[in-house]
Amino acid sequence: MPPPDMKTLRPRQGHRITDPERADTSPPETGPEVYALAPPDVFRALAGSTGGRTSDVARQRLPEHGPNELPVARRRPAWRQLAAQFTDLFAIVLLAASAITFLAYALEEPREPGTVQLAVAIACVVLLNAAIGFAQEYPAERTAQTLQAMVPH
Helix, strand or coil, rough: CCCCCCHHHCCCCCCCCHHHHHHCCCCCCCCCCCHHHCCHHHHHHHCCCCCCCCCHHHHHHHHHHCCCCCCCCCCCCCHHHHHCCCCCCCHHHHHHHHHHHHHHHCCCCCCHHHHHHHHHHHHHHHHHHHHHHHHHHHHHHHHHHHHHHCCCC
8 A cells, every 4th residue: 555645644633733724624534644654654655764854855844844843931930930839739728728727716715726726737838838849840940941951953
């Protein structure tokens, strides 16, 4: 069976085609999906090889497909990284428990110091968890950006 040409190849289900003019709108039985082809057939259909594309082919395809690079991820400000530590479900549940305990302390008569101590302890656990998470995430993100800067473009 001869390899299919570029027009009969369809992306895998769930993948997007960014150029609507190149989208295959034919029924599924008109051509195999790319992942279902044998590697040699894929290379022939896409004019490629295991060694990559030649410089001439790459230059020809650059205006149509753009450069072969990932978009640069924007760096989140430190305060947003810290605030994100409080959006975890566990942190939200603990904050709610602390708020309910503070409310119970405010409504109880006579007020027992153990109730407010419990509320403060729960809030401190949430703050400690956020501090540890931020202390791990912030340097890791900076390291990843440093490594990304070392990769030639």
